[in-house]
Amino acid sequence: MAKKGLTLKIGELHSDIASLRNVNISIGAVTGERWGEPMGPTPFPSLTTLRSWDHILLDRYKPFYLPFCDLCCLCTFGKCDLTGNKRGACGIDMAAQQSRIVLLASSIGAATHIAHARDLVGHVIGEFGRSHPIDVGGNAIEVEAPHTRLVCGIKPETLGDLEEILEYCENQVTQLLAVTHTGQEGSCLDFESKVLHAGMIDHVGMEIADIAQISAYAMPKADPESPLVDLGMGTVDIRKPVILVIGHAVPPAAGIIDYMRDNDLESKIELTGICCTALDMTRYSSQAKIIGPISWQLRYIRSGVPDLIVIDEQCIRCDTLVEAAKIQAPVIATSEKNCCSLPDRTADPAEEIVSDLVSGRIPGALILDTQKVGEVAVRTVSEVAKKRRKFKNLPSVDEIVRMAKKCTQCAQCRRACPNDLPILYAVKAAASGNLRGLDEIYDDCVGCGRCESACTQKIPLHSIIVAAADRMTKEESYCIRSGRGAIQDVEIRKVGGPIVLGEIPGVVAFVGCANYPKGSREVAEMCMEFAKRRYIVCTSGCAAMSAGMYRDENGKTAYELYPGSFEAGGIVNVGSCVSNAHISGAAIKIASIFARRPLRGNYEEIADYVHNRVGAVGVAWGAMSQKAAAIASGFWRLGIPVVVGPHGSKYRRMLLGRSDRTEDWYVHDARTGEDVYGGPVPEHLFFAAETKEEAMVMVAKLAMRPNDTTKGRAIKLSNYIDLHRRLIGNMPPDISLFVRKTADIPVTMKDEVERHLADAGWTEKEIPDPTLLERMIRKSKEA
Amino acid sequence: MPLTESWQTAEIPGPKKASLIIKPEIADAMIRRAKRPIMIVGHGAIEYEIEGNKLIDCIIELAKKANIPVVVTASTSREFQGRGFKTAGLMPAMDIGNRLKDPAWMGLDGKGNYDLAIFVGLPYYMEWTILSGLKHFAPQVKTMTLDCVYQPNASWSFPNSTIKDWAANFRGIIEHFGESP
Numbered sequence: 019m020a021k022k023g024l025t026l027k028i029g030e031l032h033s034d035i036a037s038l039r040n041v042n043i044s045i046g047a048v049t050g051e052r053w054g055e056p057m058g059p060t061p062f063p064s065l066t067t068l069r070s071w072d073h074i075l076l077d078r079y080k081p082f083y084l085p086f087c088d089l090c091c092l093c094t095f096g097k098c099d100l101t102g103n104k105r106g107a108c109g110i111d112m113a114a115q116q117s118r119i120v121l122l123a124s125s126i127g128a129a130t131h132i133a134h135a136r137d138l139v140g141h142v143i144g145e146f147g148r149s150h151p152i153d154v155g156g157n158a159i160e161v162e163a164p165h166t167r168l169v170c171g172i173k174p175e176t177l178g179d180l181e182e183i184l185e186y187c188e189n190q191v192t193q194l195l196a197v198t199h200t201g202q203e204g205s206c207l208d209f210e211s212k213v214l215h216a217g218m219i220d221h222v223g224m225e226i227a228d229i230a231q232i233s234a235y236a237m238p239k240a241d242p243e244s245p246l247v248d249l250g251m252g253t254v255d256i257r258k259p260v261i262l263v264i265g266h267a268v269p270p271a272a273g274i275i276d277y278m279r280d281n282d283l284e285s286k287i288e289l290t291g292i293c294c295t296a297l298d299m300t301r302y303s304s305q306a307k308i309i310g311p312i313s314w315q316l317r318y319i320r321s322g323v324p325d326l327i328v329i330d331e332q333c334i335r336c337d338t339l340v341e342a343a344k345i346q347a348p349v350i351a352t353s354e355k356n357c358c359s360l361p362d363r364t365a366d367p368a369e370e371i372v373s374d375l376v377s378g379r380i381p382g383a384l385i386l387d388t389q390k391v392g393e394v395a396v397r398t399v400s401e402v403a404k405k406r407r408k409f410k411n412l413p414s415v416d417e418i419v420r421m422a423k424k425c426t427q428c429a430q431c432r433r434a435c436p437n438d439l440p441i442l443y444a445v446k447a448a449a450s451g452n453l454r455g456l457d458e459i460y461d462d463c464v465g466c467g468r469c470e471s472a473c474t475q476k477i478p479l480h481s482i483i484v485a486a487a488d489r490m491t492k493e494e495s496y497c498i499r500s501g502r503g504a505i506q507d508v509e510i511r512k513v514g515g516p517i518v519l520g521e522i523p524g525v526v527a528f529v530g531c532a533n534y535p536k537g538s539r540e541v542a543e544m545c546m547e548f549a550k551r552r553y554i555v556c557t558s559g560c561a562a563m564s565a566g567m568y569r570d571e572n573g574k575t576a577y578e579l580y581p582g583s584f585e586a587g588g589i590v591n592v593g594s595c596v597s598n599a600h601i602s603g604a605a606i607k608i609a610s611i612f613a614r615r616p617l618r619g620n621y622e623e624i625a626d627y628v629h630n631r632v633g634a635v636g637v638a639w640g641a642m643s644q645k646a647a648a649i650a651s652g653f654w655r656l657g658i659p660v661v662v663g664p665h666g667s668k669y670r671r672m673l674l675g676r677s678d679r680t681e682d683w684y685v686h687d688a689r690t691g692e693d694v695y696g697g698p699v700p701e702h703l704f705f706a707a708e709t710k711e712e713a714m715v716m717v718a719k720l721a722m723r724p725n726d727t728t729k730g731r732a733i734k735l736s737n738y739i740d741l742h743r744r745l746i747g748n749m750p751p752d753i754s755l756f757v758r759k760t761a762d763i764p765v766t767m768k769d770e771v772e773r774h775l776a777d778a779g780w781t782e783k784e785i786p787d788p789t790l791l792e793r794m795i796r797k798s799k800e801a
Numbered sequence: 802m803p804l805t806e807s808w809q810t811a812e813i814p815g816p817k818k819a820s821l822i823i824k825p826e827i828a829d830a831m832i833r834r835a836k837r838p839i840m841i842v843g844h845g846a847i848e849y850e851i852e853g854n855k856l857i858d859c860i861i862e863l864a865k866k867a868n869i870p871v872v873v874t875a876s877t878s879r880e881f882q883g884r885g886f887k888t889a890g891l892m893p894a895m896d897i898g899n900r901l902k903d904p905a906w907m908g909l910d911g912k913g914n915y916d917l918a919i920f921v922g923l924p925y926y927m928e929w930t931i932l933s934g935l936k937h938f939a940p941q942v943k944t945m946t947l948d949c950v951y952q953p954n955a956s957w958s959f960p961n962s963t964i965k966d967w968a969a970n971f972r973g974i975i976e977h978f979g980e981s982p
């Protein structure tokens with residue numbers, strides 16, 4: 019695959035000869051310049067270095083706290099009741115307590131990515147050596163590590179260079195964690211500033227992790243034409259032995275692939291995966307198959323298809339061993355962070371471990387050596403598959419009906435269901451032989467299993483939902499473009515201008531987990547809609563899978579319909595969770611490569627540029643995890659807004675602008691030094707939408723920036739107005755806030771918009787050269 | 802199940818929980834006592850039915866009778882328009898929650914913030930979190946929910962009700978609004 023990636027890139031450069039020449043020349047110039055680039059003001063920022071920037075953002079986007087609990091129980095003074103304006107025994111109030119929990123979540127998230135990066139870097143250094151060069155895109159990429167250069171002021175060249183950066187990240191996360199101890203910060207805004215710091219560090223950590231694995235594992239290197247790979251339960255050939263890997267760390271899966279390759283077994287065994295390990299292993303072997311997002315764990319295991327389960331780290335169900343036992347599949351745990359109560363067999367000969375697993379003497383084994391995992395997994399699965407014959411943990415139709423008859427309609431299942439799904443009615447219908455209700459629930463079910471735990475009659479509810487949807491699971495056959503990694507410099511040069519001027523209406527990134535309010539399909543629909551509207555659409559993680567799990571009326575998935583290049587109308591799957599750094603990295607690269615703003619250790623200026631000029635919006639429609647919190651925080655510090663689904667309201671606070679407060683939306687005009695009203699753009703930094711429709715309209719709105727040219731603003735407004743009309747049913751009531759000049763008005767909507775503006779008493783406004791940093795005024799004049 | 806249990810079992814807030822609207826007169830009195838009430842209607846209004854009537858129609862009836870301005874969120878707007886009902890505003894639930902929190906907000910009509918916010922039809926957990934935000938940070942605003950499930954973070958809420966009881970309560974509020982002393 020590596021070879022393929024390289025060949026394709028060359029092909030593309032040849033096909034675009036003019037820009038190739040230009041690129042080569044300017045890359046050469048950039049190389050000298052960049053490496054000799056003077057150090058900016060804030061290399062290796064500490065907890066407070068960027069505090070004033072954070073406060074500029076937080077002053078505009080004030081937290082709206084949504085406490086998830088009235089109490090604090092963090093120390094033995096507690097529990098403390100913090101309701102209203104009460105304070106805890108340590109003196110903390112509710113706002114600070116909520117922001118402390120947000121910081122805790124973001125720090126956990128950052129720690130998880132950084133620890134993942136540390137393990138990966140250690141592993142690949144062990145395999146390839148410290149001096150193995152970093153290569154994320156060959157000649158197509160000069161700025162190989164935008165976050166690292168920006169935050170640390172370092173240009174890493176080898177795997178060994180990554181260690182120093184990780185040391186900094188680890189130090190910062192430890193400091194951040196210390197802030198959450200009883201009796202440290204007491205101000206919510208200081209906590210919030212540190213949340214943003216955690217996010218920034220998180221993106222560095224993610225970048226390091228992905229750089230390490232792309233460089234070492236010959237994954238696609240910024241390849242817009244990375245291969246399409248299979249996605250969905252229906253793509254699995256169940257006649258073969260099937261391995262399931264779950265988690266986020268690719269080395270064990272790579273060990274399995276290596277062993278299969280070495281022994282010519284790739285066509286004889288199905289390697290399937292759930293969550294980000296699945297995404298990353300398809301970057302290593304396009305024959306591997308992705309089953310689906312995190313929420314597919316229970317349903318796939320219970321289907322009995324996997325013969326062996328290999329788990330690594332993060333977002334893996336804690337009851338995997340219990341579930342695996344029900345289908346008689348052994349488990350191999352491979353991470354020190356998730357030992358799953360299994361005996362450590364790392365030092366034992368493979369032969370012995372295989373024998374113990376196949377015979378069932380042990381339910382699983384902890385193996386902390388990826389090569390050995392490869393051998394044991396492949397040898398075990400072939401034997402186990404013969405014995406268990408796809409033994410499943412799903413009831414037959416007769417059994418469903420019999421069990422459903424036990425239901426007392428107590429409603430405990432529905433009350434336990436995060437999506438309030440009408441399980442009890444479906445069960446009632448099932449008792450009389452009608453399974454359609456259960457089948458319908460499958461689509462909106464996030465696979466948590468809570469209904470089942472709650473059932474007073476011990477009906478295996480999740481199993482009967484999955485069994486009733488049997489036909490559906492077999493038909494789940496889709497495809498996804500495997501994660502391409504970074505965005506090429508040449509792509510940034512091409513789209514930088516149109517993005518900053520607003521002519522490409524926005525960059526929309528669908529990222530994060532699968533805690534969806536109404537199933538996966540909404541993500542696919544949103545992706546397709548924005549790609550059709552010529553936004554640049556990026557995907558990663560579970561959301562990238564969901565984007566592919568839907569076929570349009572012609573039977574095509576999003577990845578078949580739209581190209582994988584970073585251009586208007588592209589759907590760009592960057593890869594797994596850690597690949598998110600390439601999306602935020604692209605925004606940084608627009609400031610650095612396209613606008614030639616100094617990058618090295620120059621966070622504030624770049625963030626100010628991104629916030630005011632790059633119309634990027636993150637959408638984490640099913641955000642669930644602490645990692646998602648950290649990822650969002652990293653986007654916020656760059657001034658990039660993030661929209662989450664309704665479950666995201668449980669993240670304990672929003673960061674909301676107030677479009678009605680004119681005084682909040684002044685920017686400095688870098689040309690004149692005057693303070694100019696720039697309009698409420700972007701209106702929010704963190705916003706939970708109630709429905710898909712609300713989210714789509716909000717995305718179109720949040721893509722506006724004060725720097726938009728009139729042509730660009732007209733394009734953005736036409737999308738905003740059109741989506742609003744179509745999805746909500748009328749003109750946006752706030753349209754007058756976003757029209758600055760008559761030339762901003764989309765031509766095709768002129769009459770209607772003008773009527774609206776007249777009613778609102780609208781007058782023309784200046785279009786500034788916007789900055790929130792006073793020091794940029796002088797600099798811009800010099801330029 | 803006890804009347805003051807959260808509908809979603811685990812969504813337990815803490816010591817301060819909503820008072821129950823056990824009979825329509827309670828809601829009636831609260832609405833009449835409010836100087837500036839407002840109603841926030843989420844997309845559930847078009848999904849739920851109260852014994853043959855769409856929830857949205859009951860809401861419109863109440864809003865008209867009690868003269869309460871209605872703010873609609875996202876996908877609800879079209880249905881109100883289709884019924885010829887003029888809403889006071891169209892705003893995401895998060896935005897209206899955030900504004901209600903601010904005592905200095907002048908309201909949708911420029912006449913000042915509201916003293917009673919009546920929520921209905923948002924996803925349970927989202928309404929839960931917004932009501933929590935108001936419970937803790939907007940002491941000047943009382944909140945009420947007209948959903949058929951108990952919302953502990955409101956000032957007043959129906960208990961978890963069967964559709965029949967809910968319908969009776971809702972209809973009771975509408976039909977007898979202003980009659981009780």
Ligand code: SF4
Nearest residue numbers: 090093096098106108
């Ligand atoms: S950390 Fe503070 S508020 Fe929390 S339990 Fe301890 S004393 Fe109470």
Ligand code: SF4
Nearest residue numbers: 435463464466467469
């Ligand atoms: S497994 Fe599905 S149906 Fe059951 S509680 Fe979870 S989301 Fe609801």
Ligand code: SF4
Nearest residue numbers: 425426428429431473
């Ligand atoms: S919890 Fe079990 S018994 Fe109760 S309504 Fe649900 S399925 Fe029926």
